[in-house]
Amino acid sequence: MAIRTEPFVMNMGPVHPSTHGVYRMRLTLDGEVIIDIEPVVGYLHRGIEKLAEERTWTGVIPLTDRLDYISSMSNNLAYVLAVEKLAGIEVPERADYLRVIMAELQRISNHLVAVGSFFNDSGAYYTPFLQMYREREKIVDLFEMVCGQRLTYNYMRIGGVSQDVPDEFIPALYKLLDQLPSAIDTFDTFLKENEILLARAKGVGILPPDMAINSGVTGPVLRGSGVAWDLRKADPYSIYDRFEFDIPTGEAGDSYDRYRIRIEEMRQSLRILNQAVRQLPSGPVKADVPHLIRPPVGDAYAHIEAPKGELGFYVVSDNSISPYRCHIRPTSLLNLAALREMAIGWKIADLVLIFGSIDICLGEVDR
């Protein structure tokens, strides 16, 4: 007699170490195999877009820190670029360089967290994770030096940055640029030479390129699928057209490729940092912009290549002191749109690793 089977619904999260925050997946299972996923979000919804309508244009910047709190600098940058585009504000050259330096340091620190969590998800509990946090700590120390904050930096301003870097910043940055390459090489060997991790990540959670583009996936996940799309090259903002760097792409579009891209991107960010710190001009760091600005009536969209992908702000002004509308194009939410495609047919243990390879931040999913 045949054994009767039926699908089984299980909730994973909202409080689960592998969901990287408060995220719930309603899994429909056939035994241990996933046949459907329904994401349930909103546990961290703070209504940031609505709050922004009650703040002054400058007052929105601290709110952006709390979107993807792993990379606050990038969030600041995307927002101020949108407002500058709307109001037609020119930024001094030194401020542009400082922004690029901060954004690239942020990319490295984000990828260290992403790769560290990826190792955690794969079962290598906390040893590699803490090693990466040790390196991230050095970057956070640099950020603390420039703005006094270690997580929510609030450093960028409309028309520049809040203050110039202190004298000890540049030597400290040079020291970091000396140390990081060998640290990244060490991390690279963790996965490259680890048979268990290779077996678990290679060929798992494949995302075909056409599906990735259609799902609105960006960042390392899209490039892992072999699409060489990086806004720093495709649509250079700020002064990214002045630097030489490559866009690493994957071939298979699996979890392993997405991890490899992040390691490569850290190296490319170091290349940009080395060029930027050597070219750094002197001069003012903030344009003469009043605290209460009133951009002309209209709308503007500016996007950047944040560590997790395309982060954009669509701002509408009615010529008052606060935004009429401030829409955030959420990187993490759209990267999650492809999770179903990646994870169906795999087991729960694989889902943990696939989810980890996307690298999301719930602060940005829920906003």
Add this chain to the structure above:
Amino acid sequence: MTVALSAKEVAAKLEQQLPSGIIESNEGSILVNSEFLPDIIAFLKTTPEFDFDYLNYITAVDYLDYFELVYQLTSMNHNHSLVIKTRCYGRENPSVPSIVDLFVAANPQEREIYDLMGIRFEGHPNLKRMFLWEGFEGHPQRKDYL
């Protein structure tokens, strides 16, 4: 550099295909009739000349007299982009056709707009509240909510 296509030129080409679909166009964007929105986006997506394969974002703005929906499309091959806008009227039950069939990326964004702005997307496979709970009254992103 992503080239922003001249909305006027694209609108002229669209008018040959779908004469009643276009309401007006300025340098930055095309305002289309919401009824024809899926047809227009499908045309832009499939025509090799445009080849818009990537949807940057969808958002909605409440102007009190009407809701304006903004769609930005990008072609990764040609590296050009275009902004499409459409409007829907009425506070009780505003609705526009869904484009989930064309872009998977539209799925979570349309749900979000439904949740926070209260615009129905006809044809969306799973149109229910996303961030707020079922039974929540009102749509907080609207200008008259608070």
